[in-house]
Each structure stands twice: as structure tokens, then as C-alpha cells.
Amino acid sequence: MFLYIFVFLSVLKEVDLHIKTNNTEHHTSEISEEQLIVRRGQPFTLTLKLTQPFNPDLHPLTIIAVTGENPSENLGTKSCFGIPDSVKRSPSAKAVWKVELHKNSSSLTGVLILTITPPAVSPIGEYELSVKHREEETSLATLVVLFNPWCPDDSVFLPDEKERQEYVMNEHGTIYKGSGNYISSMSWDFGQFEENMVKICLTLLDMNHKHFKEPAKDVSARCDPIYVSRVISAMINSEDDRGVLEGRWTGPFYGGVAPSHWNGSHAILKHWYNIGCHPVKYGQCWVFAGVMCSVMRLLGIPCRVITNYQSAHDNNRNLIIDVYHADYGVRAKESKDSVWNFHVWVEGWMRRPDLTKDGTYDGWQVLDPTPQEMSDGVFCCGPASVKAILNGDTHLKYDVPFVFAEVNADCVDWLVKADGSKVKIFSDTKRIGQNISTKYIGSNKRWNITDNYKHREGSETEREIFKQAITRDFSRGEKDSENGETEEKLPPPEVFMRFEEVSKPMDGKDVSLRLVLHSESSVARPLSINISVQAMKYNGSPAANIQTEVKEETLEPGKELSIPVLVPFSVYHKHMVESDNIKVSAVVTDKEKPENTYLAVDNVVLQDPPISLTVPSEVKLYREASGEVVFTNLVDKTLTDCTLTLSGSGLFREEFEVKLPDLPPNRRLRIKFPFFPHKAGKKTLIIDFDCSTFRDIKASHTVNVTED
Ligand SMILES: *[C@@H]1O[C@H](CO)[C@@H](O)[C@H](O)[C@H]1NC(C)=O
Numbered sequence: 001m002f003l004y005i006f007v008f009l010s011v012l013k014e015v016d017l018h019i020k021t022n023n024t025e026h027h028t029s030e031i032s033e034e035q036l037i038v039r040r041g042q043p044f045t046l047t048l049k050l051t052q053p054f055n056p057d058l059h060p061l062t063i064i065a066v067t068g069e070n071p072s073e074n075l076g077t078k079s080c081f082g083i084p085d086s087v088k089r090s091p092s093a094k095a096v097w098k099v100e101l102h103k104n105s106s107s108l109t110g111v112l113i114l115t116i117t118p119p120a121v122s123p124i125g126e127y128e129l130s131v132k133h134r135e136e137e138t139s140l141a142t143l144v145v146l147f148n149p150w151c152p153d154d155s156v157f158l159p160d161e162k163e164r165q166e167y168v169m170n171e172h173g174t175i176y177k178g179s180g181n182y183i184s185s186m187s188w189d190f191g192q193f194e195e196n197m198v199k200i201c202l203t204l205l206d207m208n209h210k211h212f213k214e215p216a217k218d219v220s221a222r223c224d225p226i227y228v229s230r231v232i233s234a235m236i237n238s239e240d241d242r243g244v245l246e247g248r249w250t251g252p253f254y255g256g257v258a259p260s261h262w263n264g265s266h267a268i269l270k271h272w273y274n275i276g277c278h279p280v281k282y283g284q285c286w287v288f289a290g291v292m293c294s295v296m297r298l299l300g301i302p303c304r305v306i307t308n309y310q311s312a313h314d315n316n317r318n319l320i321i322d323v324y325h326a327d328y329g330v331r332a333k334e335s336k337d338s339v340w341n342f343h344v345w346v347e348g349w350m351r352r353p354d355l356t357k358d359g360t361y362d363g364w365q366v367l368d369p370t371p372q373e374m375s376d377g378v379f380c381c382g383p384a385s386v387k388a389i390l391n392g393d394t395h396l397k398y399d400v401p402f403v404f405a406e407v408n409a410d411c412v413d414w415l416v417k418a419d420g421s422k423v424k425i426f427s428d429t430k431r432i433g434q435n436i437s438t439k440y441i442g443s444n445k446r447w448n449i450t451d452n453y454k455h456r457e458g459s460e461t462e463r464e465i466f467k468q469a470i471t472r473d474f475s476r477g478e479k480d481s482e483n484g485e486t487e488e489k490l491p492p493p494e495v496f497m498r499f500e501e502v503s504k505p506m507d508g509k510d511v512s513l514r515l516v517l518h519s520e521s522s523v524a525r526p527l528s529i530n531i532s533v534q535a536m537k538y539n540g541s542p543a544a545n546i547q548t549e550v551k552e553e554t555l556e557p558g559k560e561l562s563i564p565v566l567v568p569f570s571v572y573h574k575h576m577v578e579s580d581n582i583k584v585s586a587v588v589t590d591k592e593k594p595e596n597t598y599l600a601v602d603n604v605v606l607q608d609p610p611i612s613l614t615v616p617s618e619v620k621l622y623r624e625a626s627g628e629v630v631f632t633n634l635v636d637k638t639l640t641d642c643t644l645t646l647s648g649s650g651l652f653r654e655e656f657e658v659k660l661p662d663l664p665p666n667r668r669l670r671i672k673f674p675f676f677p678h679k680a681g682k683k684t685l686i687i688d689f690d691c692s693t694f695r696d697i698k699a700s701h702t703v704n705v706t707e708d
Pocket residue numbers: 045102104113
């Protein structure tokens with residue numbers, strides 16, 4: 001099927017853009033079969049039919065490609081080239097395109113098959129292509145040029161085809177959440193090839209500050225993935241521009257969608273575009289990262305989503321995170337430093353010739369779209385080379401110190417006494433930055449990439465790099481304003497304690513733990529034990545106190561003491577609808593030596609109650625298929641405001657929301673639903689069950705859509 005454009009001019013009869021075949025060759029046919037979308041550094045073919053025979057010596061053919069406002073050869077936003085290539089160009093012209101006459105062309109009949117190549121250093125974006133022949137200039141086409149991970153000369157070149165399929169072409173992914181010892185995963189629909197994504201992503205680039213200030217320079221800089229990815233990291237949040245998502249870390253989420261409700265990027269990007277580039281409400285880190293990954297993949301920069309557990313936010317740049325505890329549990333933050341249960345960012349794949357010529361820092365680069373700290377006066381972060389983070393090269397751009405602290409900072413726990421004085425009870429060099437995870441290539445398994453970011457905790461190299469990083473770019477010398485304390489040695493502990501789980505904690509059931517203590521003292525220790533249970537946000541700030549318990553016990557030498565801790569569902573559930581985890585902490589004081597205070601903390605992430613989703617694993621394109629969801633209410637409470645949302649790119653054109661009747665205790669809900677697959681290939685169906693008691697329980701299933 002050919003698309004013909006008829007141009008009613010004397011020299012040119014027809015143009016054929018061969019969109020379908022060209023787009024297939026350029027791995028863009030999933031984006032569109034109606035618009036010519038090519039990747040730089042790779043040839044595409046056009047057929048021109050002239051009204052007269054072609055004589056290049058007498059009447060040369062010149063082609064002009066332009067992008068952006070005020071295109072210029074010196075900025076690489078305009079290129080003139082032709083047959084023969086005798087076009088006069090500026091001596092400092094950048095990004096010069098090439099054209100060759102294919103041997104199948106016939107000069108006699110005036111049928112020219114042109115093989116055109118945008119150079120691998122072209123700015124990406126929308127181009128107008130026109131042709132000049134016998135003094136007439138005619139528009140040929142509007143086409144889009146993207147980054148090209150298949151092209152060795154492109155600075156986003158990724159040699160392995162399996163990796164390109166995962167990091168550029170895969171529209172589905174997995175984002176890890178929870179906490180380090182309760183790693184949970186959610187399916188995320190990147191949908192980078194969904195309807196209108198090219199337009200949306202190019203509009204996103206046009207909305208950035210730099211474009212408003214100096215449009216010609218901004219478009220010219222779009223040849224560089226370092227520049228483009230940094231702009232995207234600023235535009236995903238709306239902190240200081242017309243970015244995509246507004247962040248919100250505490251409920252209620254009036255006037256918008258709770259961050260946990262989202263299941264994919266396309267709905268967010270589409271909504272942002274449709275409401276005139278105003279921020280969509282609301283995002284938190286995994287939503288920011290998921291949306292950024294979609295934009296990067298669409299533009300052709302290989303990208304993946306990364307989760308870091310026990311992620312530090314070192315506000316005062318000293319690589320120390322102070323955590324304050326009180327006898328009633330974790331205190332509200334006194335410094336802006338914090339430890340997040342998990343934090344999600346993305347990595348983009350590109351070369352870093354701006355750092356060294358030898359390629360040391362090429363490869364994965366951290367980019368963090370969640371608004372946390374300003375960088376060059378804007379809320380953006382990265383690209384920060386993962387190798388620079390591993391090596392502690394904190395002097396390199398961009399934002400390496402910030403990311404280095406997220407995975408490496410030391411943690412100091414302080415006990416705040418009733419009179420306001422602070423005692424240092426624990427100092428931990430290993431807590432921050434654990435179990436760093438991303439989805440595996442070509443499968444849904446989790447991949448632990450902690451070793452990419454840091455040397456093994458406790459190893460000599462690890463401490464050495466930490467010291468070196470501090471001297472390079474941190475202000476360790478300056479004490480925190482909070483604690484004027486000097487580095488004193490803590491006395492060796494006599495009492496040891498830990499929490500153990502009696503059963504896997506699940507939302508809807510009572511949480512049952514025990515605190516196990518033993519002592520190394522030769523005599524019995526009289527202890528005062530305060531156990532507090534709090535609802536927490538995933539960013540480490542307390543949301544509500546659930547319960548406290550004070551106990552007096554004597555710990556006999558050489559014996560274990562086990563104290564049961566029960567948190568009933570009836571007590572915790574009302575606090576958990578807007579919270580992410582339960583923090584159980586025990587502060588233990590030796591009554592005879594009150595200077596000896598001990599702390600044990602357990603972060604409990606409740607698992608969602610089970611929901612079952614049944615879908616055939618193979619379905620036919622454009623044929624009705626059906627699935628089934630089953631959910632049983634196991635709590636002693638009627639579930640109200642129940643809704644079920646169905647989605648999945650290629651399976652549903654629009655998300656599909658069903659309001660459900662209230663579900664009394666012990667009743668089972670069974671819903672059969674139809675769907676009509678409209679894209680072939682491996683697709684993911686996502687469901688989201690929401691009600692007054694359980695927020696956004698999700699399940700997903702992959703479906704292979706086959707053509708007849
Ligand atoms: C050139 O002609 C050959 C033989 O007819 C054909 O197989 C090939 O597809 C043609 N190539 C182009 C670019 O039209």
C-alpha cells in the first residue's frame with residue numbers, strides 16, 4: 001500500500017514516501033504507519049516522479065531539510081544536499097545530510113529513487129523536507145527523526161539486539177516497590193508507541209524553559225542525548241515549568257488521581273497534552289520514573305526503571321543522614337534529610353564524550369525526574385554516570401554527589417529524650433542503598449544491580465571510595481547545625497535485639513511479630529521496653545501513631561527473651577489507606593545503666609490480599625476475548641466504593657472502569673469482562689481493584705495477541 005502525494009507543479013508529478021516499509025526498517029512502524037518516522041544515521045527511500053527526464057548536469061536536484069524556528073546550517077538545523085552534491089554550504093555547516101540515487105532509478109522516465117540519510121548527529125524532531133529542481137521549490141514531506149540505538153555512530157548506540165528490544169521497544173515493564181526485605185513489583189504500561197506519542201513527546205521538549213528563551217539553540221542542542229535527557233528529567237515534574245506531573249506525598253488526593261492508582265504512562269501524557277500542557281495530578285517517584293522512561297524510549301534513548309531501597313535524601317550534602325527516634329517512635333523530621341523505603345529513578349544509555357574522550361563514563365546514566373533538589377536552578381537530576389557513582393567521582397557532572405549519597409550515605413540514629421537532649425544510639429554505614437533492582441532483559445524476573453552502583457558494603461574499596469568522594473564534593477567537615485556533637489565512640493552493646501515475623505504480614509489480617517532479646521552481660525539486666533507502632537509514608541515521614549506499649553522485663557544472662565507484638569487489623573487499617581508501611585520500633589533502656597539505650601526497628605510492608613485474574617494466554621487480533629477477576633472479602637467489614645479498572649495497551653483503547661456493588665464479609669466477587677485486542681504481539685492486561693479499605697490492589701497477566 002503506497003501513499004501518494006500529488007503535487008500540481010510542472011516538474012514533479014508524484015512522491016512516494018514508502019512509509020510502511022521505511023518505518024519497519026527504522027523500527028518505528030509500531031509508532032505510525034501514516035507518518036514517516038526515521039532514525040538518524042540510517043538511510044530511507046523516497047521515490048520522485050518528475051514530469052521530464054532527469055539530467056543532473058544540466059538541472060541538479062537539491063533537497064533541503066529543516067527543523068525548528070530559524071533553521072541554520074551552522075546550528076545543524078538546516079541541511080542542503082543534492083544530486084550531484086555540488087550544493088554550496090556554509091564551511092561550518094553541522095549535521096550534513098546525504099542523498100544517493102538508487103540504481104533502479106530511470107533518468108529517462110524521470111523516476112528517481114532517492115536514498116536519503118540524516119547524519120547520526122542530527123538534532124531529533126520534526127523536519128520539513130523540500131526539493132528544488134529547475135528553479136522550483138516543492139515541499140516533499142514532513143518527517144520525524146529519532147535517536148538510533150541500532151546505529152554504531154549514534155551516541156545512544158546499544159549493540160545487543162535483546163537489550164534494544166527491552167530498553168527501546170518493550171511497551172511493558174515492571175517497577176519494584178515495597179521495601180528491601182519485602183520487595184513487591186507492579187506491572188507498568190509504558191505505552192511509548194500509543195496514539196499521538198510523537199506529538200506529545202515533541203511538545204514536551206518545546207515546553208522547556210530553554211526553548212522559550214532561545215528556541216533555535218534549543219532545537220540545535222537536540223542532537224545530544226545528554227542535553228535531551230536532562231531536559232526530560234526537568235519536564236516530567238511540574239515544579240518550575242509546565243511539566244507533566246504534580247507531585248504529592250500526602251493524601252487526600254483531591255482533584256486528581258492518587259499516585260498508587262496509575263498503571264501506565266500514556267493516560268498521564270495524553271491528559272497533560274489534552275488539557276493544554278498543565279500538570280496532571282498526582283505523581284510520586286515511580287510515576288515520575290515510569291513516565292520518563294516512556295518518553296525516553298519513544299525518542300530512541302534506551303531506558304530502564306531502577307529502584308533503590310533505603311534511599312537517602314542528603315539535603316545538606318554531608319553524606320550523613322540523621323534519623324531521630326523518641327520513646328513514642330520515629331519523630332517528625334527535624335532536618336530535611338530523610339531515608340525513603342525505596343526510591344525510583346531511570347537510567348538512560350548514552351556516551352559521555354563531555355567527561356572523557358576514552359569512553360570511561362559511557363553507558364548507563366542516572367536521571368531522576370522526581371523533584372527533590374535544584375540543579376543549575378531547575379528541578380532536574382542527571383545524567384549522572386553510574387560508573388562515576390561506583391568510582392566516587394563526585395566532581396563530575398551532572399549531580400553525581402546527590403545520587404552518590406542516595407546509595408552511600410551513612411546513617412546516624414539519635415534518641416531524643418523527654419528534655420529535648422539527643423543521644424547517639426546507632427551509627428550505620430551499611431543501611432543506605434540496598435538491593436538496587438530493575439526488570440531483567442526479556443523476562444519478568446528481578447535483576448539485582450547493586451554491584452553496578454557500589455562496591456560490596458564493608459569492603460576496603462567501598463570505604464576508600466567513600467572517603468575520596470567526601471573530600472571531593474561533600475562538606476563533612478562542617479557539622480550538622482542540629483547536633484554539635486563530636487564523633488564519639490559508642491560503648492560496645494550488652495543487649496542485642498531483633499524483630500521476627502510470626503507470619504507474613506498481609507493487609508486485612510492482624511500483624512504478628514516478636515521482639516527477641518539476648519544479653520552478653522554476666523548478670524541479669526532490668527529493662528524498660530517501649531514498643532511503638534506507626535504508619536509511615538514511603539519517604540520516611542511518619543503518618544500516624546497506631547499503638548504504643550511499655551513493658552518492664554528482666555533479661556537473664558545467656559537466655560533469650562521473646563516479647564510478642566500484635567497489631568490488630570481493626571486498629572491499623574484506618575491509618576493504612578493513605579500510608580505505605582508500618583514501622584515497629586523498640587527503644588530499650590537498661591534501668592541500672594540508663595546511658596545504655598538500644599533500638600530495634602522493623603519496616604513492615606503489608607502484602608495485598610490475593611486477587612485472581614484469568615485471561616487466555618493466546619488471543620486473536622480483532623476478535624473478542626474474555627477474562628475473569630475473582631476477589632473474596634476476608635475482612636470483617638463491608639467493602640464500599642469498589643471499582644475495577646481494566647487497561648493494557650493494544651488490548652483496551654481506553655481504560656475501562658466498572659463500579660461494583662458493596663461487598664459484605666466473606667462474600668466473593670466474580671466479574672467476567674470482554675476485550676478486543678487491536679495490536680498483535682505480547683501485551684499485558686492490568687487490573688486495579690480499589691475500595692474504601694484496600695487501595696489499588698493490582699494484578700496483571702501477559703497475553704499473546706496473534707494475527708490470523
Ligand atoms: C530494485 O529493483 C529490484 C529488481 O527489480 C527489486 O528487487 C528491488 O526491490 C528494487 N529496489 C528498490 C529500492 O526499489
